[in-house]
Amino acid sequence: MASRSSIQATTMNPSTSSSSLSPTIVALAxxxxxxxxxPAMDYFLIELVNTLRTSSAVAIARNKKIEQEMIDSGLLQPPPAVPPVVPAKRDSFASTSSKTDGKSDxxxxxxxLRLExxxxxVGSNIAER
Structure with missing residues (x-):
């Protein structure tokens, strides 16, 4: 049998020192x-938020549709009616950008939740490294 050179033969040889590892082993380690x-990462992050916002809206609509189908078929009870909350009088200096409907909330x-x-x-992968 002809002898073959392999990674095991070069790394398992007791006469070689630990500093003479093959480049393949070093690359794997x-x-x-x-x-x-x-800038590419910034672009992807900006688009990620918009994509996740759209994905969240689609998922909420799908869940509401399924819930309504289950209510219509008698599998679930309809949610109790909640009277609308009248917002308190606002100060003129208060922010006007607050949300007024539960859908956007x-x-x-x-x-x-998706961003979190x-x-x-990502954080666990960084900590693992």
Whole structure:
């Protein structure tokens, strides 16, 4: 049998020192970093928020449709009617950008949950490295 040169043969040889590892083993032990251009990352993050906002609105509409179908078929009880809340008189210096309907609050909550999940995933990967 002809002898073959392999990674095991070169790394398992007791006569070699630990500093003479093959380049393949070194590359596997310390993979190269993946980098991305800063402006490209900013663009993706801006579009990510818009995409997640739209995704959240679609998911809420789908859930409401399914819930209404279940109410119509008698599987769920309809939610109790809640009287509308009359907002208190506002000061002229108060912000006028507050939300007035529950739909946008639900969408913002869905967006917040999706962004938080992405942050947890990215943070755990950074901590793992």
């Amino acid at each position: 310390d993979p190269p970093l993946r980098t991305m251009d800063g 639900e969408e913002e909550e869905g967006l917040r 999940a992405i942050g947890v995933h």
